[in-house]
Amino acid sequence: MTNEQPEDLQDPIKIRRLIGLFGIVLLLLSQLLLASQPLDESFVFPRSTWITVVGLILFLSTLLIRPTLRLQKIAALPLFRDDVFWIFTAAAFSGLAAVGATLYQRNYIPVLSIWLMAGFCYLFTFARGVVSPEKIRAAIRDNRNELLTVTAIIALAVTLRFYRLGELPRVLDGDEGLIGLAAQSTVDGRLANPFALWENFGALYLQLINAAFRIFGESPFALRLPPAIGGALGAIALYLLARQIGGRKIALIAAILLAMSHTHIHFSRIVSVAYVHGAWLAPLELYFLYSGLEKRQSWRTALGGILLAFNFSIYLTAQVIVGLALVYMLIAFLFYRSWFKAALPAALAFWGGFIVMILPEALYISKHPEEFLNRLSQDGMFQSGWLTATMQSTGQSAVTILFERIVHAFLSLVFYPAIDFYGSPSSMLTVVSSVLFLVGLGIALYRVRQPAYLLLNGYFWGTTVAVGVFAVPPSADSYRMLMAFPAAVIMCAIGLDQILETWGIGWEKARNVYAFSTASVLIGLLILNVWIYYGDFAGQCRFGGNLESRFASYLGTYARTVESESNIYLLSNPIFFYGSHASTDFLSQRRPIVNHADSLDVLNPISGETIIANPHRIAELESWVRLHPGGTVHYLYDCRTTILMAYQLP
Incomplete structure (x- = not known):
């Protein structure tokens, strides 16, 4: 008899890594607990020492595991699959971050790092073997001209948003001051927790503003730097979403329109309105969601879900996107069943990424629901009593008032001036842009049977209805409709493309005439939008309200x-x-x-x-x-x- 193991037994790496993960999680937990304890020299070992010992023993025990036939059979179980392990790792790290965020910490950077590592592990589950440096380099090489064009658009967006950023508008409004003071308070106290909320602003976003203070000083420029960056990112995000929906021509036109929009320029230059971040995060989330469903690539949808959870730590616009994604998938399941059935694994990856990454924020919200519902309580149509008061003063029914609110939100794009937090007599879209938008809206409705245009319609009408039904006063629609603005801009691009196609000078039939006509329209709109903001508004002392x-x-x-x-x-x-x-x-x-x-x-x-x-x-x-x-x-x-x-x- 011999005690030697068969030579063909494989190393039980799958079992060892799972046990090692438990050890690492316990070690991290013990250190988070240790960091949360006040200094006390009355005892030799801190209370969390036993967790440290158990975690260390578990991890070191992996060195003693030897290959056996029984372990090899156990390792073949679905529980030990690679994808299951990495998803479990992501969930464990996110849960650990959630626990760590509830404890007092002298520094929350370790908690934030663990949370970000959870996102990396979840994305790695689906991206390994699919995304590689070689494929990225090949994609860059194959799309070099397109990347150069997008870079030029980004340069335009950056120029229009960073020009004299700390000086124009020349004053700070009261809300900008409040946000600046709140950002300064994130060094310690409640807002040091990156998952805390203040007036529905995520503490993580406020901490990013405070980081700008540390680099550039406590100045209007530093205060307005994050929204300016977000505004520039909006052009990239919109290009990606528009390209997935309508192709390169539509994406190019839409990105240029957004980069030059006087409305988007203004709200990228003030910090009091955070909807501008929804104008780049939402398109990016929807791009990864739809492109993943369309291409059956789960890593894309997983990244979309991760970004959606991250959005909850920025501002409340993420709440609308959750509802939009749910309704879109429900409609796709009911009416595009064969298409959606093939994309079901990707859809599950989206919600898996969201659920895993939302754990710390969800735990905070469960303990502080009043902060999560803060804006809704103050400015909600139902919670604030506005609907009841309006019914009593006008004698109108609730249905009539709600319908009029939706119409008002829609018309704030093309008719009502952008007064609140702006002060411009112009509407969000100029006259020509409004015509392009209305044509594009009609085309989008006509093509609603296509999954891409179903998403575009859902994006626009979902956010428009949300603004109209759930938010007051009506005067605030002009900045709240920033949530729907990217979808409206894509419709503008679709409208321009369709008009030229109808006139017989479409891209396929007359490329030179198409390019000249499109360039003429865009240059004219650029001049007009720059004049509206920098000529008619910036030097006229209108910002601030009074x-x-x-x-x-x-x-x-x-x-x-x-x-x-x-x-x-x-x-x-x-x-x-x-x-x-x-x-x-x-x-x-x-x-x-x-x-x-x-x-x-x-x-x-x-x-x-x-x-x-x-x-x-x-x-x-x-x-x-x-x-x-x-x-x-x-x-x-x-x-x-x-x-x-x-x-x-x-």
């Missing part, structure tokens, strides 16, 4: 220049006073300012102190200065309006 909002920004900017050792007094009144807008605190770096509502005669400032007058009390300060000369006078102007006067005593 004069008191703009004054608060000027007040903060000036207070930052005053020596920190001296006091600042503001001659205030019920309209203009310190504390009305957070932009003052952000721009002044929380510089204390004393409101003085009484007569200036009862104020007894000392040498070196500064007195600031709001627009209504400038004359009073000027009279007082004549009686107390010798100091330094400064005036700040808001276009033709003297908005602030400051006097520093000698």
Whole structure:
């Protein structure tokens, strides 16, 4: 007899890696628990030591496993398949990140790193053997000209969004100041958790803004940098989605239209409206979803699900995309069963990626549902009581009001001016763009039986109905419809292409005429959109909503220049006073300012102190200065309006 094992037994790597994974998970958990414990020298070993020991024993035990016939049979079970292992690894890491996020951490970077590793493991499950550096290099080589064209579009988008980013608009509105202060508070406290929520902004997004502060300083430029980057990324994401739906011509036209859009330019240059991030994340998510279903490539849909979960840590637009994806797949299952059945594994990969990666955010939401529903509670049509109040004041039925709200949301694209958080008398789409959009909308409805156009219609109408039915006031539609804007721009491109085709100068019949006609339209729209934003809006002092909002920004900017050792007094009144807008605190770096509502005669400032007058009390300060000369006078102007006067005593 002999104890030697047969030579053909395979190394039980599948069993060893699973046991090793359990050990690594326990080791990571023990370190997260250790990092969350306050320093206490009263005991020798921390409470999580036993978890560390068990994890280490498990991992080291893998070195003792030897190949046997029984282990080989066990390793052949479905539980030990490669794809099952990597999905389980992703779920374990994401669950670990969820647990770690609930614990107090001095630094959440390890938690975030574990979460990102979960996404990598899940994507690796489907991408291994399919995506490789060689294939990527080949794709770049085969599409070199197309990539150069897209690069030129990106350059246009970046130029229009980064030009004097910190100076135009010239003031910060109150919400921008609030977001800036919230971003500064992410160093510690509740918002240090990347999965926390604040006013439906993800703490992860606020931390990205704070990272910009650390690099570029706490300035308007740094505050507005993330939305500007998101705006530029929007052109890339839209190109990919439009290319998948309508081909290269449609993608090229759509990306250029988005890059030059005055509406998209503006909301890429302010931080108070985060819907601009939905305008690049949603198209990217839908691109990977649809391209994966169409090409039967699960790695694409898996990446789409991962991005959708990531979107929940940015802003609330992700909620709409979840509903859209569910409805789209349900319709595809009912009416495109043969097409969808072949793509079912890819569809499951999408939801698997979403479920795995949403675990930390879902756990936080379950513990803080009021933060997840914050915007809906404040601005929801039903929750805020707006619908009931409107029914009582107008006598209209709920159905009529809801229908009118959807119509209003739709018309904000082509008719109503973009006032809220903008101040432009123009609608989101210009006259020519509106015509192209309406034609493209008709074509998209006509082709709705095609899965690609079903998705496009769902994207546009789903977001439009969501804005109309669930959000108030109506004046906010002009910026909330940014969620539907990418779909509308694709329809504009489809409309232009169809018009030229109808006139007999389509791409297949007359390429030179088609190219010339398209270029002429796009150049004309570029000139118009640039003039609307940089000519008609940027220098006209309209941003901010009202004069008191703009004054608060000027007040903060000036207070930052005053020596920190001296006091600042503001001659205030019920309209203009310190504390009305957070932009003052952000721009002044929380510089204390004393409101003085009484007569200036009862104020007894000392040498070196500064007195600031709001627009209504400038004359009073000027009279007082004549009686107390010798100091330094400064005036700040808001276009033709003297908005602030400051006097520093000698």
